[in-house]
Amino acid sequence: MVTLRDVANKAGVAVSTASYALNNSSKISLATRKKVHKASRDLGYQPHGIARNLKKQKTETIGLFLNDLSGPYYSEVIQGVQDVVSAHGYDLIVGSASGGTNSTAYKFLLEKRVDGAVILAPKINDAEISRVAKASLPIIVLDRRLDSDYIKYVLIDNLNGAYQAVSHLINRGYHKIVYLSGPEDSFDNQERFKGYQRALLENGFNLMPQRIISGNFTEKEGYQVISGFLAQEERIDAIFSANDEMAIGAIQAIREMSFKIPDDIAIVGFDDIRLASYINPPLTTIRHPKYEMGRFATNMVFQVLHGSKAESVVLPTQLITRQST
Amino acid sequence: MVTLRDVANKAGVAVSTASYALNNSSKISLATRKKVHKASRDLGYQPHGIARNLKKQKTETIGLFLNDLSGPYYSEVIQGVQDVVSAHGYDLIVGSASGGTNSTAYKFLLEKRVDGAVILAPKINDAEISRVAKASLPIIVLDRRLDSDYIKYVLIDNLNGAYQAVSHLINRGYHKIVYLSGPEDSFDNQERFKGYQRALLENGFNLMPQRIISGNFTEKEGYQVISGFLAQEERIDAIFSANDEMAIGAIQAIREMSFKIPDDIAIVGFDDIRLASYINPPLTTIRHPKYEMGRFATNMVFQVLHGSKAESVVLPTQLITRQST
DNA sequence: CAAATATAGTGAAACGTTTCTAATAAAAAG
DNA sequence: CTTTTTATTAGAAACGTTTCACTATATTTG
DSSP: OOOHHHHHHHHTSOHHHHHHHHTTOTTSOHHHHHHHHHHHHHHTOOOOHHHHHHHHTOOOEEEEEESOTTOGGGHHHHHHHHHHHHHTTOEEEEEEOTTGGGSHHHHHHHTTOOSEEEEEOTTSOHHHHHHHOBTTBOEEESSSOOOSSSEEEEEEOHHHHHHHHHHHHHHTTOOOEEEEEOOTTOHHHHHHHHHHHHHHHHTTOOOOGGGEEEOOSOHHHHHHHHHHHHHSSOOOSEEEESSHHHHHHHHHHHHHTTOOTTTTOEEEOSBOOGGGGTSSSOOBEEEOOHHHHHHHHHHHHHHHHTTOOOOOEEEOOEEEOOTTO | OOOHHHHHHHHTSOHHHHHHHHTTOTTSOHHHHHHHHHHHHHHTOOOOHHHHHHHHTOOOEEEEEESOTTOGGGHHHHHHHHHHHHHTTOEEEEEEOTTGGGSHHHHHHHTTOOSEEEEEOTTSOHHHHHHHOBTTBOEEESSSOOOSSSEEEEEEOHHHHHHHHHHHHHHTTOOOEEEEEOOTTOHHHHHHHHHHHHHHHHTTOOOOGGGEEEOOSOHHHHHHHHHHHHHSSOOOSEEEESSHHHHHHHHHHHHHTTOOTTTTOEEEOSBOOGGGGTSSSOOBEEEOOHHHHHHHHHHHHHHHHTTOOOOOEEEOOEEEOOTTO
């Protein structure tokens, strides 16, 4: 391995001089700067990032930590984060949070391998996040309401989004509306449920426990639980699914039982994933600004890093009406 | 920041002793080991990963570098890589290669921030990869045929896949088959074109230049170029699209012009992305083992890292017949 | 022309670990 | 009772940078 020392030797200067020269410090005369650069090029010198990080006590890297790297849902968020990180001349690394306290995410946070982080990973709990955040490692969370000096959140307005969705169903004349739920411990799910509840109550309907069906945000589960539900006696006329994935499964279940969508049963999802507009019938859903979330969050990371205050924020959602209602 | 030195002081031992103790070396008596662990816990000590990396001259991190982090196409590959990396107790970081020589990908490779890498990013060119690969940094590429001591490839059998696709069309009686091409400089595209060509020639058809339409792998482009093509006089009866994205765009174009699929025009894609089975009509396509690619590649990284030889490999593809043909 | 200042370069410490080698003390062997 | 071995701990160097404090020249100033 060719180190700075080798370059310095070849150029016939001290290693400190070589360092200054390569960083183009004005302390070093142009002539020796040239000499050092040449030596560096000749030897094919590459600075050792890790050594530099250690000395400078920073990595100029921002981490984005996700529950699971393969969720297609994330891609727009990632893009937003990437754009802002690059704009600041930093690097972005994406890591997984699966594996709990010995996940890559947790390790990198703990070991100061990143200078800031955006977290969208329910698997890392609040206490752990609070423990590692500091002035030199601000954290923005996208999946919970957590706020302190060095931790801010960017959320979407889940509650209002769900409220919009269910109100829309009610306005169209659907009254027996099922809530197809995500996992109980999901923050998003909880908020969306609140929105469902509020829309019902404000329109004079009761919350009927038998119309709350629990799922886990996956298409498969959506298919299965809705198949099961429709096979029983109670008739309903609409479904509000806590996310699009389950809604897609539900649509398949509904069609298999030869109910007509939206005439017999209407359905609204949440997220506006790509598939939503391609499925048959195209799915009415709640769109939220995923790319913007990424941008907001990352800008906040840099704000805190630069010593200014950042304010947590909740972004609005939008009802996208398609043929499923 | 609490360092090993602090722990050592608190425990009343030398820092070397503290290091051995925390790493549970048998050189240190159980009594002092306990003492040091306690001091560590009391102070909330966290080892500094960067410092350790520098000293040990390794990071125990594998990089996966993609052209662009937001491609949903990658998610299965990522999963395969992640699974193998975790199984080896290493960490995975995913980084972008966009930005060329000052992309995160390139920087991390150059600066030895990872111990091995899987690359699926045409934006990084062969020369650069060859330059950085070494025994202590093996690289597996997924998007080209590049082979040396420390560089191996895992590819899918693009040529045969395309051959299967076009043969299938011919067997079904379609004879005027358009090739909807990806970018000329894409390795995948080149191979797929060769497969198209071979299938035609082997079945006694000629390659007709006006039936080669250039696209860029995006849905939008697929829609536009096929719309334009169909508006002109020449009648065709099938399209082989170099990927599913373009095929989806093409399907929309075809339907808008009220041709029937597959009666008037049949279409086959390549990749078997998720949307392929949801689109109307469901798309016949070539499936390839994306998850397996990730697994193979990552296993090879570790093989080379452990000093054994790895063999580049080409994985088979599979024709998935759906209603578009 | 002496004194003050600017310029160019150097040496060494530091970042936080790991690990080699040496030192000490206790135990075993002769 | 001396010598050798073993167990435990300590000291110091090393990983590859950056940067502080300093020296030695060269230049400016009064």
